[in-house]
Amino acid sequence: MARRIRKSRADIQRWTQLVSCLRLMNIAFTNVRIYPPNHPEVTSTLINLHKIVNPLVEELEDIGFGFMDELLYVEGAVSLEETAGNQMLVDRFTRCRVKYLTFAKGITKEDLIAFFQVLNAEAITPSKERPGELLEQKGVRTIHIVEAETAELGGKKFARKKTLLDWYEKAVATYRNTADQYRQGQPVDFKLLYRHIDDMTASIKSKGHEPYLLLPILGKGLDPHACHGVNVSILACALGQLYGLNTGQVNTLSICAFLHDLGRLIVPAAWTERKRPSTPDERGMAAQHTVWGSLFLLCKNELPPQMGVLADRHHSAFYAVPAAGGYVPDLFHKIISAADYYDLASIGDKYYWRKHRQDRVLHKMLNQRGRRFDPAILKLLVNCVGFYPAGSLVLLKDGRKGIVVRSNAAHAARPKVYLYEADTAAAAPAEAAADPLADTLPPPASAGIPGSAEQEEPPPPILDLAELNEAGTAFRNSILRVLPPSAADAQKILDRRKSFLLSHTLK
Secondary structure, three states: OOOOOOOOHHHHHHHHHHHHHHHHHHHHHHHHHHOOOOOHHHHHHHHHHHHHHHHHHHHHOEEEEEEEOOEEEEOOOOOHHHOOOOHHHHHHHHOOOEEEEEEEOOOOHHHHHHHHHHHHHHHHOOOOOOHHHHHHHOOOOOEEEEEOOHHHHOOOOOOOOOOHHHHHHHHHHHHHHHHHHHHOOOOOOOHHHHHHHHHHHHHHHHHOOHHHHHHHHHOOOOOHHHHHHHHHHHHHHHHHHHHOOOHHHHHHHHHHHHHOOHHHHHOOHHHHHOOOOOOHHHHHHHHOHHHHHHHHHHOOOOOOHHHHHHHHHOOOOOOOOOOHHHOOOOHHHHHHHHHHHHHHOOOOOOOOOOOOOHHHHHHHHHHOEOOOEOHHHHHHHHHHHOOOOOOOEEEEOOOOEEEEEEOOOOOOOOOEEEOHHHHHHHHHHHHHOOOOOHHHOOOOOOOOOOOOOOOOOOOOOEEEOOOEOOOOOOEOOOEEEEOOHHHOOHHHHHHHOHHHHOOOOOO
């Protein structure tokens, strides 16, 4: 029998406040659409909404509202079921390019009226400028909007569903474009970069970071330097959320992590594929990437100077002995340094881009806690990735093979495992029984249309290693050992079932 989660009186009061806030937002959207801004119905609603929102943001720094499956919900308070019947609100936000928004500390009634006016105008006639940019033009700094891309809104009824892998590939392409602009001395447009970061931080905050940890395996073959920047940004965002940073801090941390290794554009990309050791001169050149990265970032006035310092110091050992020059690392430095070391998995400097098994790298980092890595950050890292990181090929005690697809924060040694061999064996009879002339015949009219008679592929077999036996005295199964990467191609295994494995519904 599941234990009932008890809520304190303060939690229940906050829950009630957030529910009231959501209902008042619905009323405000209607009133602003019908009445002029100075109408009593509009002003009274906004006054009541501000009375609820202002104390909440003073206490929590910010509160988030998410849009998931075309439904509005208040993060951590209101379930989707409580908003499903609000068709008017659903329709209004479906027509807007809003994916997530945050009310921050210091919000005023004037900020709220500007926000509702912008989104109502956007719902009627989409503007060439994004809602977030329109709010900035009006001087609103306390409401942050994350806009969805137009292609994500599903203009066509049967448009292909966007996946996290699409976001990952776009983020990698954005990084490459930014590096090319730096290399060619062109002006750098950081707007697209900020949109990718906003999209990631909003999704991780509202839905969780777990599917994002599979992206480095699925994205294998893309530009390694760009992938490294995106991977570190994902991990830093997850660690920042676990640490309890507010939305603005997590966004800044993620952007810093995204660009922390920009100095590697001075290193030829072909070096990442070399098998031979680097010469002393080549190692010296690669070591200068931190200095070049700081110079690249400090020359842009639109970026905070702290980003250049982080880029310069992200390889410095910092726990027992302060970094060179008397620099005392802050929380951002500690998180980015740990995420960078974990993703790059570079234990020795003899090879430029030598990859090691991430479970071994994690154990090496744990052995250096208190000397190079902050124990508190390492504890969060273990809770985030587990002792068997996503993508690890494992052999279970019963002889079955699988690949880790989800970590378990409650038990780092008991992740969720995709039994790919059993899945392949189950799919083989169906393929053998298929009509041999199927490839020569035209597809049926209903093919590819959701809701047609075509049978969907069943979900993959996922084994939760935290499950107990029937008596409740022991675990049903355990990992015997980790298999070497040569045992199977993890990218091909995950790619076949990526629509399931990258879903946030897989818990």
